[in-house]
Amino acid sequence: MNTSACNSVSLFTESPLELDSGATLSPVNVGFETYGELNEGRSNAILICHALTGDQYVASNHPITGKPGWWERIIGPGKLVDTNKYFVICSNVLGSCLGTTGPKEINPATEKPWGIDFPVITIRDMVKVQAALLDHLGVDTLFALIGGSMGGMQVLEWLATFPERLHSTIALATAARHTAQNIALHEVGRQSVMADPNWNGGRYYEKEAKPDKGLSVARMTAHITYLSEDALTRKFGRNLQSRDAITFGFDADFQVESYLRYQGSTFVDRFDANSYLYITRAMDYLDIAGRHDGRLADAFKNAAHVRCCIISFSTDWLYPTAENKRIVHALNAAGVPVSFAEIESPHGHDAFLLEEPEMDQMIEGFISAAAKARGLSS
Known part of the structure; x- marks a missing residue:
């Protein structure tokens, strides 16, 4: 074998x-x-x-x-x-x-x-x-x-x-x-998925639109828990993302924001939103x-x-x-x-x-x- x-x-x-x-x-x-x-x-x-x-x-x-x-x-x-x-x-x-x-x-x-x-x-x-x-x-x-x-x-x-x-x-x-903290963090992620209108009560497989935004936010939230404050500070600090000054808006001014958005957007390409719900629930139990x-x-x-x-x-x-x-x-x-x-x-x-x-x-x-x-x- x-x-x-x-x-x-x-x-x-x-x-x-x-x-x-x-x-x-x-x-x-x-x-x-x-x-x-x-x-x-x-x-x-x-x-x-x-x-x-x-x-x-x-x-x-x-x-x-x-x-x-x-x-x-x-x-x-x-x-x-x-x-x-x-x-x-x-x-x-x-x-x-x-x-x-x-x-x-x-x-x-x-x-x-x-x-x-x-x-x-x-x-x-x-x-x-x-x-x-x-x-x-x-x-x-x-x-x-x-x-x-x-x-x-x-x-x-x-x-x-x-x-x-x-x-x-x-x-x-x-x-x-x-x-309780672990469960609370997972619940934020699950609610992000279920609040996405494209989640459609979990029945989105036969539809073109998927709950990608909700799953992306869930991934962003979870990813923060995988890193230490020191690691985030060392890697990003308060460095700006491809700009010389803040924009006074809600674009990704900071490198850490851009990083989290990237983590969320790439995650939805390889993972299923409902699977995220079920596996986090298994961990909570x-x-x-x-x-x-x-x-x-x-x-x-x-x-x-x-x-x-x-x-x-x-x-x-x-x-x-x-x-x-x-x-x-x-x-x-x-x-x-x-x-x-x-x-x-x-x-x-x-x-x-x-x-x-x-x-x-x-x-x-x-x-x-x-x-x-x-x-x-x-």
Whole structure:
């Protein structure tokens, strides 16, 4: 099995996927990519979990934007996650819009796009689909599971739901629950989408006009949370955009305004507005401890055999170090071996996607040690 091309598979064709909401889905199509080769012992598989607006194109060019994969710096032959050694899998999450079943796909009952009739999903629902994909690929146990931000949330749900299928995990810049501030920020984005007259109650797929303005504003708002104040100041300050003086109007006088408008306008070309609603809602519903009477450690009680690594970043105010330490304390209380580091970085939440030498060193060392424990050649 050796490919770097996008694949698609239809799962849950005989028995439907049972969602946390009580609804069911059948079938569930999954878009995914693989890199490298699965060894004879099927012991070298690594699953990469993407963030909110990410996708399966982790180490290959995006089919819409043409840009390199979002973690191509990390994954590939001879890189930190070496595809000469490991079989790397990355799938588009349930509810998204690049090959996996979500609101833009066809509802079998109506033969029209699901739209807002798509059932509300959770992070755990996404993980159940990933587990089914691994079954399809013949992978019983993952050598490693890696994810940042919402990807890290998926890692934590794996630890709580399918610990027997894990050998090691890395979670970066994440949390085990959404705070009131997180929920509030997401609600602003959702309301921006739904206030766009072209949203049309979620039924815009067959219309020429899409809720691009609302989705663009949602993206602009979210993008601010991914950066630190220091990062914005260093990059833009109060510099003017292609002009010598302010215009006393509402054009993009400042470079930071132009930057945010660009982020919003390019986002609508590759993402679906309804998917944004559903995935942010899934993140808001995340509260792993809530399923265990408020004790997060109880969620990880069956994961004592799994090696874990948690990394936070000093200027990440979206999922700050305190939230990551809460996960570390729970893992310790459950007897799970865990390494932790707070990386000093000026880049805010997005630091896990950028070149951070300390992060790279920690990931490299952790994977090397886990590989030796797994009996994989170094």
